[in-house]
Amino acid sequence: MKSKHAMKIMLGFYMLLFFGYLFGPIIVMALTAFNTPDYPQAYPYEGFTLNWFVKLWNDSAMMDGLQNSIVIGMCVVAISVPVGLAAAIIMTQIYHRARGLFYLVTISPLLTPGVIIGISTVIFWKDVMSVTDVTKAVFYRGMVLAVLGQASFISAYVLLIFMARLTRFDRAQEEAALDLGASHPQVFWHILVPFLKPAIVSAVVIAFLSSFENYNTTTFAILADRTLVTVLAGQVRQGTTPALSALAVCIIGLSLFGAITYEVLKRREQRQADRAQQLAKMAERSEVAA
Amino acid sequence: MSAGVELDHITVRFGDFTAVKDATLDIKGGEFFSFLGPSGCGKTTILRTVSGFLDPSEGAVRIGGQDMAGIGPNKRPTALIFQNLALFPLMSVFENITYGLRVRGVGKAERMKRADELLEQIALPGQGKKLVSELSGGQKQRVAIARALAVQPKVLLLDEPLSALDLKLRQHMRNELRSIQQMVGITFIYITHDQGEALTMSDRVAVMSDGVIQQVADGRSVYDEPQTAFVASFVGENNALPGTVTKADGEFAVVETGFGPLRGRNPHALREGARAILFVRPESAQLAPSQNSSSFQTKVRSVAFEGNMTHVFLEGAGKKEVMVTVTRHGGDIVPEEGETATVSYEPRLGLVLPEGSLARE
Amino acid sequence: MSSRTLVFIVPLVVIAFFWLMARWESRHVKDASKKGYFERNGKVLGIAFILLVAFWTVFLVALPYLYMVVESFHPKLPPMERGGPNDYLTLQQYGSFFVSPADGETNWLHMSTFFFSILISIIVTAINFTICYPLAYYMAQAGSAQKVRLILLGLIVPYWVNEILRAFALRLMLATKGLINNILVAAGLINTPIDFLGDNVGLYVGLSYAYLLVMMFPLYNAIESLDKNQIEAARDLGAPWWRIHKDVVIPHAKPGIASGCTMVFMFSAGALAAPQFLGGTRTLWFTSVIYNFFFQAFNWPRGSAYSFILLAACIALVMLMLRLFKVSLGETIR
Secondary structure, eight states, X not given: OHHXXXXXXXXXXXXXXXXXXXXXXXXXXHHHHTBOSSSOOOSXXXXXXXHHHHHHHHOXXXXXXXXXXXXXHHHHHHHHHHHHHHHHHHHHHSOHHHHHHHHHHHHHHHHSOHHHHHHHHHHHHHHHHTTSXXXXXXXXXXXXXXXXXXXXXXXXXXXXXXXXXXXXXXXXXXXXXXXXXXXXXXXXXXXXXXXXXXXXXXXXXXXXXXHHTOOHHHHHHTTTOOOHHHHHHHHHXXXXXXXXXXXXXXXXXXXXXXXXXXXXXXXXXHHHHHHHHHHHHHXXXXXXXX | OXXXXXXXXXXXXXXXXXXXXXXXXXXXXXXXXXXXXXXXXXXHHHHHHHHTSSOOSEEEEEETTEEOTTOOTTTXXXXXXXXXXXXXXXXXXXXXXXXXXXXXXXXXXHHHHHHHHHHHHTTOTXXXXXXXXXXXXXXXXXXXXXXXXXXXXXXXXXXXXXXXXXXXXXHHHHHHHHHXXXXXXXXXXXXXXXXXXXXXXXXXXXXXXXXXXXXXEOHHHHHHSOOSHHHHHHSSOOEEEEXXXXXXXXXXXXXXXXXXXXXXXXXXXXXXTXXXXXXXXXXXXXXXOOTTOEEEEEEXXXXXXXXXXXXXEEEOSTTOEEEEEEETXXXXXXXXXXXXXXXXXXXXXXXXXXXXXXXXX | OOHHHHHHHHHHHHHHHHHHHHHHHHHHSOBTTXXXXXXXXXXXXXXXXXXXXXXXXXXXXXXXXXXXXXXXXXXXXXXXGTTSTTOOOOSHHHHHHHBOTTTSXXXXXXXXXXXXXXXXXXXXXXXXXHHHHHHHHHHHHTOOHHXXXXXXXXXXXXXXXXXXXXXXXXXXXXXXXXXHHHHHHHTTSOSSOOOTTTTTHHHHHHHHHHTHXXXXXXXXXXXXXXXXXXXXXXXXXXXXHHHIIIIIIHHHHHHHHHHHHHHHHHHHHTOOHHHHHHSOTTOOOHHHHHHHHXXXXXXXXXXXXXXXXXXXXXXXXXXXXXXXXXXXXXHHOO
16 A cells, blocks of 8 residues: 555654644754853854853742742632633523523633733723722732733633533432432532542643733733743843743743653553453453352 | 322423323332333333422322422432432442431441441442442442432332343342342332333332323232223233224123124223224233134234244234234144134133223334 | 713623523423522522622623723723713724824724734634644544543643743744754855844744644544544545545534634734744734733723724634634534
8 A cells, every 4th residue: 555655654754844843943942041152042052051040040030920920820720710610510500591692701701812801901900990099009900900811711711621521420420419318519519529620620720821821911911010921021022041941941841740740640540440440340240150 | 117109190391291191199108119111101200200309390299298399309208229320430339328328417437337237238248448430230239229228218219220230130130129128118119111120029010101190000900900002002912903892791892803803801891882902912812713712813924932932923903913922831733824823812811991002012 | 871880781781681581481481390590509509609600701701891892982091081071982093093193194004914914814824724634633533542642742742831932932943143044054055044033934933833732622622523434434435535534524623623723813813922022023913003002102992992903803704714614603612
């Protein structure tokens, strides 16, 4: 089958190009982090150094931004995960004629350019918070607005995650628990939430990461404060140093670590499920024989 | 502790569709009661109404004399065994069984004690730590039952619990369920479409079709004395010969069928001119002429040897076939395909019932 | 009552409308299976869910958006004069898109920027799709579960690096003193460095690069749901590979394709980082124009109007594309 062979070669070539395109700039940037020149340079190579990592650590603006990003991320998680879960549950129970509009409203932040979300957040909340001087002083700050702006679309991500998980939920379990005497809150906490646990973990991780790396919305909403990303943007605009490459290397390192951890956990989960299946099969066999 | 269940003119509607029409029943405490009928007949709807997941559009459900209106499923003295068992997959066997106790605030030590007792009762001693995914089908069944019994319900509701099991296991579980019921002594309400189950396990059976309860009686009565054409054709095999009553004398009547005039018992005292169906069970007929019997002649279409029985299929009116069952050593000569045979039966074994819809094959 | 306060009434009216309709219906259509909301969830959880959802949909989505739209119909005013006599409804901000208020001339700059941004976004979407489709197909049909997971991880890892850093990395490679130019000059292929960035090549590459993942997932999901047997059947009947894709795979994957293309288009049109860091000095992206209104001119109403124009155009285009390919909106969000 000559054409099949040709296909395979083309596929291999394509994959090479694809992942080259994907990883190329990253690898290049990573290389510049270890190269001595002041200007990020991968070629020609002039000498190995770890200086840029030190400079990164000492950059107070970056560190301040990093701290703010983490705080904002945690707040966004705290808001969007419960909101997304509530919305997913209500989606299944809402009055059927209202469901279409409800769905549209909840999904719309995903389709709205981040820029517009940022702008509308600032315009709206500025007026609302300026109702009294006290509220203005306390609430009208970049960190708060960034949380509110990000929460609007990150809740939509969370909603989709929970909706996907909920479709696989066996309603009979809910009924079984009620039948055995559980109250509705008990059914929620004992049966539904444990079932949703994988989705909750995904939602928390995705919400945090989405919040952390957000630029378009945060740029507008952050006012006088700063996040790691806005500091980064400022520095890239002004002039580039390999310290930024060093930052990229750190992020890549963390992501790789996260990816490896995820893979290990997934493999372990698979092994456990296989083992349980084996035991069940053995039980079946011995039962029939009896 | 068990309680009786009263259905008082229960009607359940879903929008335009009426699933249960005016059902009235009195199930005694401690009884093993079954609802038998084809899928869509309303038996699941009745079960869910008794357990509290549905509110009746009309009528009332009373358990132990107490009206259940407004009382949710978690407050009723009932426990439901779901068709797919609905065991909690993330919990162990122990946690599943004691869940009902846990939500009632029973302490851990007490729960462990109860769990061990129940595990002994269902013949799974010491298996508490296992996960649901590690169990076989039969074991899961028993855990579901133990879970329901743990809350000491007054009525146990079972939704076709054996339909997912294979044949041998089903037979075994039938006996087990019956003996569990007798041991625990509570009211069992069992729904199924399998008549073998209903007849062997129950004290009484309610046969349902299209939301209507056709007949309520013990197994033998439902089989020997069906009251409607549906019951006669649904429970067991039965030959249905439609026609018109030409003579009604006392206990018996003559029906003019496609095979000519045939006699049968007339418990409903149908009068001349009434449209009726004459029912004769395959095992009540013989393939030879005999004295004092009603009989008719027809051609043999096919013969099916089934081991201990042989089924002979003969030409009937239109497409419908007449079936006669001959036991292995019953002494009958089995005719061959194409031969003309005489089908005869004692009139008292024939039953004349009012015209009505038959069970779909 | 000013138009601004009127905005707050809108969500209340909508909610009241549906609530009344639901109550009317429950009273007239008797259905045994319809259990009340508070019966299903209990009082505490029921109220909690409603509050959370109301907060999100009303205060984080609907109101800010409506408020921005209203703002776009107002003139630019210093804080003192808002709510005063000079604060009236006007179309001047929208008008400024067509006719520049500074000199009364046709606003070719903004209009051309707008069309340029939309056009490039469309092209980028097409490029993106062409790049992603083969890999999505391979993952969905050919790979084992483990291989697929690895490929997915391989796709996701580059995207954990922030989009700004990615743009930065591309800039490193494409700048006049950057890697590619260095290599080309060193190899003797060219004499003077090519101005990739100035010629917008950087922008195109950056935008195509940025949203590969967004296209990949819906595409992968859609193709994955196709029964492999159908492809086998088509091959068995003698269809060449391109016909298999044209007649079997692509029609099935239409919702996923529509979903991916919609997302990529909207992200591109609304992109901020790539144009800011990869565009040449002559490049103007519509979102950058909006950015400047906010941070340089402090003209929020005009920025809002332009935002709304962008949003309306994007939605119109997406709706048109969905209609053209006969895909419903509900299908795309899967």
